[in-house]
Every structure is written in C-alpha cells, then in structure tokens.
Amino acid sequence: MSYKASDLRKGLKILWEGQPYEIVEFQFVKPGKGAAMYKCRVKHMLQGNTIEKTFREVDSFEKPDLESRELQFSYENGSQFVFSDPDTYEEFLVDEEVLGRNKLLLDDAMRVDVLFYNGKAVEVTLPIFVEKVIIETEPGFKGNTATNTTKPAKVTGGYDIQVPLFISEGDNVRIDTRTGQYADRVAKK
Secondary structure (H helix, E strand, C coil): CEEEHHHCCCCCEEEECCEEEEEEEEEEECCCCCCCEEEEEEEECCCCCEEEEEEECCCEEECCCEEEEEEEEEEEECCEEEEECCCCCCEEEEEHHHHHHHHHHCCCCCEEEEEEECCEEEEEECCCEEEEEEEEECCCCCCCCCCCCEEEEEECCCCEEEEECCCCCCCEEEEECCCCEEEEEECCC
C-alpha cells in the first residue's frame, strides 16, 4: 500500500527514503503561486530524532512493515526487557533505549502494546494510567490542598514525579504515561 502527500496526517506512519517515520505535526500550505506543500515534523521510529520536512503534492510514500502486538512484561535481563505473548508464551526482547523512561513505570505482568518494524521492537506503549506507591517524599499535612504547589516524590520502580503537598509516603497515585506526570491519588483498598 502506498500513500500520497494528501494522505498525510498526524500519527501516520510512513516509509520515507527507506526509513520508517511517524508524522508528529502536520500543516497544509497553499502559496499564492505554485503547488501546495505539506510541512511536517517527522520522527524517525528507529533513532527517535525529529526533523522538519516539506513534502510536495506529487510525493508518495510506502506503508512501513509494522506489526503491533499486545504483550505482557515478564522480566528485566540486563539492558533488555523480556515481554511474552499471553496466548503463545513466545518471548520478545526489547532494548532499554526503546522503553526510555517507561522502563521505570513497568509492573510485573503489565500488558503493553509493542510495535515491531521488520521484526524489531521500535515502540512500547504502556496503558494510559499506571498506579504506583509513593516510596519517598516529604511528609504531607492534613488540609494542605493548595492546587498548584508540588513537591518531589519517588514511586515504586524508581520513577521521580512532582506531587501535590498532601501526598504522603505509602499513598497510591495514578501516573499518566503519556506525560509522565501525576494524575491523581488513588483511594487505598
């Protein structure tokens, strides 16, 4: 399958100059004279770098050989993380660089979406929210509910976040994995 420049949109994954890219930002530009242009920010899916590129209406792109699979986190093995298919128990190795900061948010048996390009894992998407326990922070105070004032905290797994002043050690919090930021406190069970 191939795409034309008019098919470009945010989130589309394309094969350009033999490399897989994802459209991060997209803008259609129609100058007074000349052909329409498509100004894009594209992210290289293997290297992670982002570049600006302008495409013309006549440009075309192939669809990259991508496969998405829902896998379950099993264990860490040095600089690689092992995920398994919950149905077939087939194991897949994912490099630490692919996970980035998300490695600190992984939990045992967590289900994630892993995107493969030509059989190699290139992206791991965690659930939108993960629950973690605060293991280190300054003490919280009752009645301290100022909305914009935060303090540093460390959660299980070693991830550092900013939390409201009323959060204490031992509290369960929900973290938005898209931003890596505190979302809310979870009631203790």
